[in-house]
Structure formats: C-alpha cells, structure tokens
Amino acid sequence: MKLKFAILILLSLAALIVFPMLGSTDVLHDPMGREILMKLRFPRVLTAFLAGIALASSGMIFQALFRNPLATPDTLGVSGGAALGATLWMRFGAPLLLIGVTGASIAGFLGALGTVLLVYGLARFKSGFSSATLLLAGVAVNLFLSSLILLMQYFSDPGETFRMIRWLMGGFSVVGFATPVNLAVFTVIGLMITALLTREMNLLLTGEELAGARGVNVDRTKKMLFFSASLMTGAAVAFCGPIAFVGLMVPHICRQFTGSDHRKLFPAVILLGGAFMVICDGLARTLLAPVEMPAGLITSLLGGPFFLWLLLKKS
Amino acid sequence: MNNAIQINDVALELNGTPILRGVSFDIGQGEYVSIIGPNGAGKTTLLRCLLGMYSYNGSARINGTECRGYDSRALARQVSYVPQTHDIEFPLAVYDFVMMGRYPYLSALSPAQKQDEEAVERALQITGTGQFRNRTLRTLSGGERQKVYIAAALAQETPVMLLDEPATFLDWRHQTEVMKLLKKINAECGATILAVNHDLNSAAHWSDRIIALKNGKTLFSGTPQELIQPAPLETLFETAFVRKETLAPASEQ
Structure with a gap:
C-alpha cells in the first residue's frame, strides 16, 4: 500500500512539474518563456490539478451517498445544474466579486446543490438507488438543464454564445493566478469536510439504516457531504466548464488498488484526480499542436467508452 | 430484574398512515424474545423506533433511556442491529x-x-x-x-441486539446454524435478543418468549407453549390452525 501511494505522489508531482514545460513555446530557452511559464502555464496546470481533485472527489462522494458506482457529477446532472447556475450568472449577473470569490462559482454551487437534492429526492421517492432509476433520473434532469442552457444561448448575442459554447466544452485557458486561487478556496473547504467523514462514508456504503444503527448521524453526514460535493463541483464547473467523466474514472481506477475503504481511497482519488486532469489537459494542448483542444474533449473521449464498459460489466 | 427494553404505548404515523397504534411490552435482561405477526403488523417499524430512527409517540426505553432523541453514538453503544437485507x-x-x-x-x-x-x-x-x-x-x-x-x-x-428476520432466505441448515449462534450469544455473552421472525415454528422453538403484533398493536405476549394454541393463532393470522402434535421446547435440544 505504501509503495502504491509513493507512486501516486510521484505521479502528481511529476504532472505538476513536467506539464508546465510542455507546449508550443519552449519556455526554458525562449526569451518570453519565463513570462509564459509564470502567467499562463503554471496557473493553467494548477487549475487543471484542482479541478481534477474537485471533480474526482465529488464523484467518490456521490458514489458513497447513492451507494452506486455509476453516480457521478455528470450522470446525476449535478454538473449540468452547476453549468446552468454559472451560465445564468454570466448572462444576467453582475461581475460581482465577494471577498475575491466570483459570483459565477457561487451560482454554480447553488445550481449543483439544487440538482443533487432534486435527483436524490426523485431516486428516494422511487425507494432505492438502483442504477436504472439513478441513470434515468440523471438523463432526464440533464436534458432539461441543457435545454435551459440552450434557451439562454438562443437569446444571447453571437459573441456571448460562442464564449458559452467554448466554456461548456471544458478547458483551462486561464491567465494569472486569480482562477486557481479562487478554485482552491472552494476545493480545500470541500476536501476538509470530506476528510472528516471518511469513516462515515464507509458506513454509508452498507446502507443508511445500518449506518444509523452503528451510530452515524446519517442526516447530518449526508447534508455535509452534499454540501462539500456541490461546493467542489460547482466551483470546478463555473471556472472550467462541465468536464465529464473524471468523477467516474478516477474513483473507479483508485478502488482497484485501494479497495472501498475511504480512508485509503480518498487520498488516492485526490492524487490521481489532480494528475489525471493535468495529463488530459497536457494531451489536449500537445496532440494537435499548435491547435489547443479543450481538455473536456479528451476526458469525454476516454470516459464515454469507459462508462459503457462499466455498465456492460455490471449487468 | 431490570428490564432491558421497556415499550409503553408506542404509536407512530408514517406519511399519514398509522403504523403503530399503541404497542406495549417489557423485555428483561438476558431474555431471548421473538416478535411475530402478519405482514404490515409494524414489526420492522418497531425495531426502527428502538434504533432511534423515528420520532414516535409514547415511550420506548433501552436500559432506562428513551430511544427517541438519544445521541446516535451513545444509542449504538446500547443496541446493535442486524438488518433484513x-x-x-x-x-x-x-x-x-x-x-x-x-x-x-x-x-x-x-x-x-x-x-x-x-x-x-x-x-x-x-x-x-x-x-x-x-x-x-x-x-x-x-x-x-x-x-x-x-x-x-x-x-x-451492546447489551441489547435487535435482528430483523435473521434466518429468512436461508436454507434449513443455515437457518439452524444462525439460530443456534444467536442462542449461544444470548447464553454466553448475556445479550438481550429481540428478533423479528416470520417463521412461527422457528420462533416457538428458539425463543424464551413470543410477542405477537397485529395492526400495530400488541396482541399477545407469553411463552411459546401459551401461543401455540388454535385460539390465539387464529386471532393473529385470521386463518384456521389445526394442531397435530406438541412442539418440543427448546431446552430439550
């Protein structure tokens, strides 16, 4: 187990150090290189790392809450809710900055929280979190939310529409450290809450009734987990767009070598989530250089087949 | 003898439907008691009240402390649970x-x-x-x-253990093994055991006492020998029972 974590730590560090160097400009020898490295590449890699952590951790939390390995920010429609919140803010909201926190991320958080409570209520109403109920509820909610986003695009001017579409593809084109710092505030709060609840998440896997009988304060635990996952998903989506499938792939891969115990799974998900997103973004930047693809395209291209494989393997 | 479980006039409505309408019984320390009753009698709901999951009316105490509003960790040190599924x-x-x-x-x-x-x-x-x-x-x-x-x-x-149909869905050999195990826990660890049991024969065979619930009320409380008579059984299940032979008490096994 120690060796596995050493490998994961090395992988994350390598991703954080190596990937800022990659790209169409040679940052080590070009005279402009230093500037590009500090103002563009490092902030970008850091943003990707944090978004990866946020989305992968949210996936892990939803899987424990819904006791279903297919529950993720994307399949439940939570990313869609966050996207709707953030789009609404972009369209109508003032460019408000509250103590350095952007309004879009708060709107994203509220959208995420509203959606997850809706889907949870729906699934619960149908008495159970079977994959079929969850996925169908998620599909319906997702379609509904994306039609609202489309409606908003329809009433926007072409420039604004183009900006929204690029953002919805998911990517990390940031300038300076404002975005990663903002994202870090949300992510770190979410991670700290989650870190206190690893044992409770283990017990939730055995069912709410049994977790309650073992002494878990189920209602309070669920509220805290919904809050922290919505916080992380909302911020990641507001800053980077709804990047799909990270919350599915990373926890699943980690579970293969740590098992389901969240005390081991959670740190592994943080490390791999960050590294995975940086690598996907690195691929997006370099595969068709000098053209840069949005990282969301890469995660979807990988994640779609992965999801289908999981679904087939399950049934 | 102190009572491990004291239930006094417990009533509960869920979504406007009355599930429990005044259940009362006591269980002594170290007793092995089975709850029987037709489907929908409120057996599982009663266990959940004892686990502090519902805010019922009336009084349900474990070792003298009210289960409703008990701190969840403190309650989990008093009572453990084996669910049905x-x-x-x-x-x-x-x-x-x-x-x-x-x-x-x-x-x-x-x-x-x-x-x-x-x-x-x-x-x-x-x-x-x-x-x-x-x-x-x-x-x-x-x-x-x-x-x-x-x-x-x-x-x-915990001093008290609750079980919801511990042997249902098992084959006969495993049913017997599980019931023997519970008897052993009851005897060796001194745990008070309250088990919902669908199987009348098994309940009568293994427990010290049987409590029968019907329509959310206590219908009967007594020894297996007192219950296994045509009259109480017919009231309970609303069907005719024909008694063919005397059941051997558990102590003879």
Whole structure:
C-alpha cells in the first residue's frame, strides 16, 4: 500500500512539474518563456490539478451517498445544474466579486446543490438507488438543464454564445493566478469536510439504516457531504466548464488498488484526480499542436467508452 | 430484574398512515424474545423506533433511556442491529465490515485501538467467521454473510441486539446454524435478543418468549407453549390452525 501511494505522489508531482514545460513555446530557452511559464502555464496546470481533485472527489462522494458506482457529477446532472447556475450568472449577473470569490462559482454551487437534492429526492421517492432509476433520473434532469442552457444561448448575442459554447466544452485557458486561487478556496473547504467523514462514508456504503444503527448521524453526514460535493463541483464547473467523466474514472481506477475503504481511497482519488486532469489537459494542448483542444474533449473521449464498459460489466 | 427494553404505548404515523397504534411490552435482561405477526403488523417499524430512527409517540426505553432523541453514538453503544437485507454494491472485506461495528467507540480521526481489534477478533471467533476475514462480503454465501453481519453487531458490544428476520432466505441448515449462534450469544455473552421472525415454528422453538403484533398493536405476549394454541393463532393470522402434535421446547435440544 505504501509503495502504491509513493507512486501516486510521484505521479502528481511529476504532472505538476513536467506539464508546465510542455507546449508550443519552449519556455526554458525562449526569451518570453519565463513570462509564459509564470502567467499562463503554471496557473493553467494548477487549475487543471484542482479541478481534477474537485471533480474526482465529488464523484467518490456521490458514489458513497447513492451507494452506486455509476453516480457521478455528470450522470446525476449535478454538473449540468452547476453549468446552468454559472451560465445564468454570466448572462444576467453582475461581475460581482465577494471577498475575491466570483459570483459565477457561487451560482454554480447553488445550481449543483439544487440538482443533487432534486435527483436524490426523485431516486428516494422511487425507494432505492438502483442504477436504472439513478441513470434515468440523471438523463432526464440533464436534458432539461441543457435545454435551459440552450434557451439562454438562443437569446444571447453571437459573441456571448460562442464564449458559452467554448466554456461548456471544458478547458483551462486561464491567465494569472486569480482562477486557481479562487478554485482552491472552494476545493480545500470541500476536501476538509470530506476528510472528516471518511469513516462515515464507509458506513454509508452498507446502507443508511445500518449506518444509523452503528451510530452515524446519517442526516447530518449526508447534508455535509452534499454540501462539500456541490461546493467542489460547482466551483470546478463555473471556472472550467462541465468536464465529464473524471468523477467516474478516477474513483473507479483508485478502488482497484485501494479497495472501498475511504480512508485509503480518498487520498488516492485526490492524487490521481489532480494528475489525471493535468495529463488530459497536457494531451489536449500537445496532440494537435499548435491547435489547443479543450481538455473536456479528451476526458469525454476516454470516459464515454469507459462508462459503457462499466455498465456492460455490471449487468 | 431490570428490564432491558421497556415499550409503553408506542404509536407512530408514517406519511399519514398509522403504523403503530399503541404497542406495549417489557423485555428483561438476558431474555431471548421473538416478535411475530402478519405482514404490515409494524414489526420492522418497531425495531426502527428502538434504533432511534423515528420520532414516535409514547415511550420506548433501552436500559432506562428513551430511544427517541438519544445521541446516535451513545444509542449504538446500547443496541446493535442486524438488518433484513444485505445489498452492498461495493467490495468490502469481512474484517473491515466487522470493524465498522466499532464505530460508536472511535473518534473521528483516531485509528482503531487494541480493544477494538480484540472486540473484532472475539466477534469473528464466536461466529466462526475468522476464516473469511480477508474475503469480500460478495464472495460469501447467504448463510456465511448473515454470520458476518451478526459478527459486526457483536463487535458493537451492546447489551441489547435487535435482528430483523435473521434466518429468512436461508436454507434449513443455515437457518439452524444462525439460530443456534444467536442462542449461544444470548447464553454466553448475556445479550438481550429481540428478533423479528416470520417463521412461527422457528420462533416457538428458539425463543424464551413470543410477542405477537397485529395492526400495530400488541396482541399477545407469553411463552411459546401459551401461543401455540388454535385460539390465539387464529386471532393473529385470521386463518384456521389445526394442531397435530406438541412442539418440543427448546431446552430439550
């Protein structure tokens, strides 16, 4: 187990150090290189790392809450809710900055929280979190939310529409450290809450009734987990767009070598989530250089087949 | 003798439907009691009241303290539970699962202590499930899994243990093994056991006393010999019973 974590730590560090160097400009020898490295590449890699952590951790939390390995920010429609919140803010909201926190991320958080409570209520109403109920509820909610986003695009001017579409593809084109710092505030709060609840998440896997009988304060635990996952998903989506499938792939891969115990799974998900997103973004930047693809395209291209494989393997 | 469980006029409505309409009975320390009754009588709901999951009317006390509003960890040190269904989507190791029984004794960030490991070992040993410790729950048979669930409840080291149909869905051999195991826990660990049991014969055979619920009320409370008579049974199940032979009491086994 120690060796596995050493490998994961090395992988994350390598991703954080190596990937800022990659790209169409040679940052080590070009005279402009230093500037590009500090103002563009490092902030970008850091943003990707944090978004990866946020989305992968949210996936892990939803899987424990819904006791279903297919529950993720994307399949439940939570990313869609966050996207709707953030789009609404972009369209109508003032460019408000509250103590350095952007309004879009708060709107994203509220959208995420509203959606997850809706889907949870729906699934619960149908008495159970079977994959079929969850996925169908998620599909319906997702379609509904994306039609609202489309409606908003329809009433926007072409420039604004183009900006929204690029953002919805998911990517990390940031300038300076404002975005990663903002994202870090949300992510770190979410991670700290989650870190206190690893044992409770283990017990939730055995069912709410049994977790309650073992002494878990189920209602309070669920509220805290919904809050922290919505916080992380909302911020990641507001800053980077709804990047799909990270919350599915990373926890699943980690579970293969740590098992389901969240005390081991959670740190592994943080490390791999960050590294995975940086690598996907690195691929997006370099595969068709000098053209840069949005990282969301890469995660979807990988994640779609992965999801289908999981679904087939399950049934 | 102090009563381990005291239930006095417990009533509960769920979504406007009355489920319990005044259940009353007492259970003494170290007793082994079965609850029987037709479907929808409120058996499982009553267990959940004792687990502090519902805010019922009336009074339900375990060792003198009201279950409603009890701190969840403190209650989990008084009463453990074995649920009816076991559906876990994720691979969980048997040892880790039994260790979850120690949750009410562990603080948020501290690892398991020596006494927790000892409690788990004792539970595995009594239930004979030590050989499965490294396997995942999903790879076990229904009977083996039920013993692991009982082991986890045992690791909770509570004076009272509640079980919801512990032997339903098991084949005859495993039913007998599970019931013998519960009897052993009752005798050797001194645990008070309250089990919902669908099977009248098994309830009569294994328990000291039987409580019958019907339509959310206590219909009968007494020894198996008193219950296994045509009159009480016909009132309970609203169907004709024909008595063919006398059941042997459990002590003769």
